[in-house]
Amino acid sequence: MISLMTRPDMENYLTQFESLLQHDVYGLLQEQKEQILCNILDALHKHHEQHCEAYGRIVNDENDSFNMLSDFPYLAVRLFKQLDLRSIDKQDVYRVLQSSGTTSQQPARVYLDKVTSARQSKVLVKILQDSIGKQRLPMLIIDSPSVLKDKAKFSARGAGIQGLSFFGRDHTYALDDNMQPNWPVIDAFHDKYAGQPVLMFGFTYMVWLYFVQQLSSSQRTLHFDKGILLHSGGWKKLEQAKVDNDSFKATLLKTTGISRCFNFYGMAEQVGSVFVECAHGHLHAPVFADVIVRDPFTLACSPNGELGLLQVLSAVPSSYPGHSILTEDLGTLLGVDDCPCGRKGKYFSVQGRLPKTEVRGCSDTHKG
Ligand SMILES: [Zn+2]
Known part of the structure; x- marks a missing residue:
């Protein structure tokens, strides 16, 4: 705890995360939720920038002011296979989650400390x-x-x-x-x-x-x-x-x-903040997470109803920079705040996976 208290961004994050726990899981309108999540992700971004060298390098020439969730940089999910992405010291690693890689590939490695694991x-x-x-x-x-x-x-x-x-x-x-x-x-x-x-x-x-x-x-x-x-x-x-x-x-x-x-x-890289289907067959973003659909070619945000790549945001991970990830999954944003089930926020569907091509995230556009 002592080492955490010396990190103002971490302290800021922990306070805000506690208040997030007070809300109903699907109780916030998108606009309210975006504000709260923006503050939390801003603290997480700064924390990871300082404590994970690889993350810092990847995002180093990003604009550092984020007014909307879609402004945050994201890591392509395959980077968890290629790099050791952690924001904690080696001795604080409590568990390493591995996703099953193919034989030609390293498995993804997700480094957890006790607090992130408990938060998940x-x-x-x-x-x-x-x-x-x-x-x-x-x-x-x-x-x-x-x-x-x-x-x-x-x-x-x-x-x-x-x-x-x-x-x-x-x-x-x-x-x-x-x-x-x-x-x-x-x-x-x-x-x-x-x-x-x-x-x-x-x-x-x-x-x-x-x-x-x-x-x-x-x-x-x-x-x-x-x-x-x-x-x-x-x-x-x-x-x-x-x-x-x-x-x-x-x-x-x-x-x-x-x-x-x-x-x-849910992603193995974001254990905890999952998107659950409602009785109408729609996947819902809880207050702890959000989803953005991006055009697979331009990576611009796609409008409702358009198939694109899913970017997933999570307020949960502090031991590794997994708070904003561009997945290789394709999906469609179906609506915001108005699902007939009554849940607020975004709802969407997942339609499958991108064929075996490399997804170009911001990691590729910034040669560090
Ligand atoms: Zn619903």
Whole structure:
């Protein structure tokens, strides 16, 4: 704490972040939210500029006054694979999150200290409780228990499961080590909790391929009509199978009885501040985060309804400069403050990934 107190930007950030926690997760109109987030991101930007050399170099000739969220510089997400981006000393690293890289690529590395890690959990809890309630429900995890075994390489998948475990009890893994449904375990969970509120969680393609499809092909039906499914991850692997959100939900309902199904979008580089789907199928930006859609060629802000690259902003990370990231995901801004579900702020959809090209962020336009 002593070292933190000597950093005025950090102190400023912490005070403002605390006040952000007082607001309803989707309670602020975009204009109010932008003001608050601008101040927070300004403090984070200055903090990272001072404490992460690589970040400082990348943004060094950026204009330093930011009146709007879209004024902030952003890092292309692949930089987390190429550089060691951290704003803390080595001895303060509490955990390194790794996203699964391909063989030709280094995995992304996200450096967490204890305070950022705690802040991630706090924010995730606030956001998800808004959708699934405060009660800890019996939880069926659509994954294999081995995903958590390798502690040395803490994967983003493992981190996701661990983060979500907080919302459940009697954690049960539905898949075996070969990613096959563990029927005796699933049947026992069903015998115990059928007809009761339960929580299921898994990554979208795994829920579909290894659970819902398996139930369907083996003509099994579960009766979790009071159940909730939270699932995360892109649709890319499902696109070839021609599965969209509607058919996913319809087949889920048929095989498990679950009608409350929420997809959420989030980056491994911004764990905690996730964007959750509402009953109208729209992803919502919580008070802790925001989204900007940019033209893939000019990188100018795109108007509502236009497909573009997603930039995601988060008030959460202080141990690494991940507060403003240009993703390689394509999406569309659908509206602001007026979703029929009543949530304020921006809502959007994610349509997939940019084909394998390099996204040119500001890191490329400034030769440091
Ligand atoms: Zn909505």
